[in-house]
Amino acid sequence: MICLSALMLLTGCEKLDLKGLVAPASAEADQRVRESLDINARDGVRNFNVASDTYRFYACADVHTEVYPYRYAEMLRRQEADQDALFGLLLGDISNRKGAIPATADVIAGFTKPTLALVGNHDLFFDQWGDFKNRFGSSTYYFTVSTPNYKDLYIMLDSGGGCHGQTQMKWLRDVLKDREKYRHCVVCSHVNIFRTDMSQFVSGNLPLEETYELMDLLSANHVDLYLQGHDHHRKETIYGGVRYMILDCMKDAANYVSYFVFDVSDGFGLTIHDDL
Amino acid sequence: MKTGKCILFVSLLVAAAFTAAAQEAGPKGLSGRFYTTVGHSYADNYYVAMAVMTDYRPNETLNLTAGLETFRSNGYAATTAWQCQLPVFDGRFFVYNRYLYRLFARWNTNEFSSHVALGYENDHWRVSLGMANRFMSPFRPYDLTGSTDYVFEPFNLMYEVQLRFGLDRAERWHMALRMADFDDFVTDRAYQPLFSVVAARETGPVEVYGRLVCYPTGMLSLSANYYQLFFNLGVRKQW
Numbered sequence: 278m279i280c281l282s283a284l285m286l287l288t289g290c291e292k293l294d295l296k297g298l299v300a301p302a303s304a305e306a307d308q309r310v311r312e313s314l315d316i317n318a319r320d321g322v323r324n325f326n327v328a329s330d331t332y333r334f335y336a337c338a339d340v341h342t343e344v345y346p347y348r349y350a351e352m353l354r355r356q357e358a359d360q361d362a363l364f365g366l367l368l369g370d371i372s373n374r375k376g377a378i379p380a381t382a383d384v385i386a387g388f389t390k391p392t393l394a395l396v397g398n399h400d401l402f403f404d405q406w407g408d409f410k411n412r413f414g415s416s417t418y419y420f421t422v423s424t425p426n427y428k429d430l431y432i433m434l435d436s437g438g439g440c441h442g443q444t445q446m447k448w449l450r451d452v453l454k455d456r457e458k459y460r461h462c463v464v465c466s467h468v469n470i471f472r473t474d475m476s477q478f479v480s481g482n483l484p485l486e487e488t489y490e491l492m493d494l495l496s497a498n499h500v501d502l503y504l505q506g507h508d509h510h511r512k513e514t515i516y517g518g519v520r521y522m523i524l525d526c527m528k529d530a531a532n533y534v535s536y537f538v539f540d541v542s543d544g545f546g547l548t549i550h551d552d553l
Numbered sequence: 554m555k556t557g558k559c560i561l562f563v564s565l566l567v568a569a570a571f572t573a574a575a576q577e578a579g580p581k582g583l584s585g586r587f588y589t590t591v592g593h594s595y596a597d598n599y600y601v602a603m604a605v606m607t608d609y610r611p612n613e614t615l616n617l618t619a620g621l622e623t624f625r626s627n628g629y630a631a632t633t634a635w636q637c638q639l640p641v642f643d644g645r646f647f648v649y650n651r652y653l654y655r656l657f658a659r660w661n662t663n664e665f666s667s668h669v670a671l672g673y674e675n676d677h678w679r680v681s682l683g684m685a686n687r688f689m690s691p692f693r694p695y696d697l698t699g700s701t702d703y704v705f706e707p708f709n710l711m712y713e714v715q716l717r718f719g720l721d722r723a724e725r726w727h728m729a730l731r732m733a734d735f736d737d738f739v740t741d742r743a744y745q746p747l748f749s750v751v752a753a754r755e756t757g758p759v760e761v762y763g764r765l766v767c768y769p770t771g772m773l774s775l776s777a778n779y780y781q782l783f784f785n786l787g788v789r790k791q792w
Contacts, residue, residue, distance in 0.1 A: 398771065438770070473706060484596065489689070490660050496661075
């Protein structure tokens with residue numbers, strides 16, 4: 278009875294989308310990807326030019342904004358003040374309730390350094406895909422960083438519905454055909470694909486067959502980093518030459534949060550900031 | 554996709570499958586099954602598969618199962634399982650242990666999983682709860698590393714709920730509904746349940762059966778999405 282009351286309360290305050298747990302709550306994966314690709318065709322590929330072969334980017338996941346993202350806003354302030362920071366990555370689960378995506382986008386708009394985002398499962402509940410699309414644009418896209426001597430490739434994927442889907446996997450295969458033109462390749466998606474410890478007991482993953490297809494694609498194309506969120510607990514696994522990293526969450530109510538700062542040169546230097 | 558939503562909804566109402574009476578307390582001796590699969594997957598479009606299974610029941614307490622499957626393009630699976638059972642009330646308390654090897658040659662990946670469960674079954678239902686672990690590794694080492702690295706998943710919750718209808722031997726039609734996160738050649742994650750419904754009919758020396766399985770992804774934890782739908786058509790013979 279207590280559980281039922283809690284469920285009804287959470288549903289009533291638009292935090293828990295019961296329908297979304299058993300059926301698509303927003304457009305399905307292939308539909309979202311098609312819409313993202315349409316946005317890409319309209320907006321083109323974003324490129325960042327930097328004057329040095331080394332640069333820095335910030336990455337975080339699972340902000341789960343209720344009304345205002347206090348910890349995430351602090352990270353954005355630090356990113357803004359960091360002269361070496363080129364951009365920030367926001368790896369899904371921006372929202373914890375209906376209406377939180379525009380609220381978070383408004384906070385991001387107060388800063389000049391760009392934030393590149395992708396959609397998470399919570400961002401699809403209550404049909405919030407429209408909000409994401411309107412404020413952040415595509416969730417299946419790539420962007421590049423041009424340094425004096427190299428070019429790096431960053432690929433953002435949509436796994437909010439628990440799978441990447443056929444359309445997106447085909448798109449990914451096509452994008453990775455040009456992998457050898459780039460120094461580094463980083464792929465980002467929200468849902469973690471491995472269940473290597475008990476923290477992942479409560480989180481869902483991609484279907485196994487899609488996982489195997491993805492793992493092979495990443496290894497065969499020498500992808501350097503695969504960044505994920507969703508699990509809320511950081512973890513690094515190396516498989517087939519690829520570093521799979523799950524980020525901690527940035528949720529205000531969480532006991533432990535952190536964001537990652539990557540210094541890109543010939544490799545990826547990582548500093549984890551857990552002082553928020 | 555409206556079809557996907559309908560499938561999810563219907564599947565939730567019915568819950569799902571049944572491995573063609575392989576695990577029911579049938580007659581002692583040897584039985585064999587052959588079935589084909591036709592399906593549609595969000596990752597792989599349309600596909601076909603074929604499987605052969607043998608079940609051996611030497612006495613009242615032991616069931617042994619082994620099977621082979623070829624699926625998609627360059628996919629192969631082998632499984633072996635045993636179930637030890639003791640009569641309790643109107644049914645049987647059982648211990649179930651299964652090993653599954655799958656090779657996804659086109660994706661250069663091996664998978665080996667082991668699954669152990671405790672459960673109870675009678676003529677009308679079957680439930681089990683257990684755990685599984687899994688190794689994933691490249692079939693051939695990647696050029697980049699030359700290593701034999703692997704991923705080990707230590708714990709996956711395994712469950713099965715099955716409702717059976719018409720299992721009385723006097724009936725020629727049997728039906729079952731099943732929800733589980735494993736199948737003959739699948740050991741999946743807790744949030745990836747397979748919902749299935751099976752109908753079987755005894756026709757002379759063999760039993761013919763069909764099974765419809767819906768496989769959503771993202772259930773309960775993620776935002777759900779249709780993932781896979783497949784149909785098995787098979788025959789079973791008891792010797």
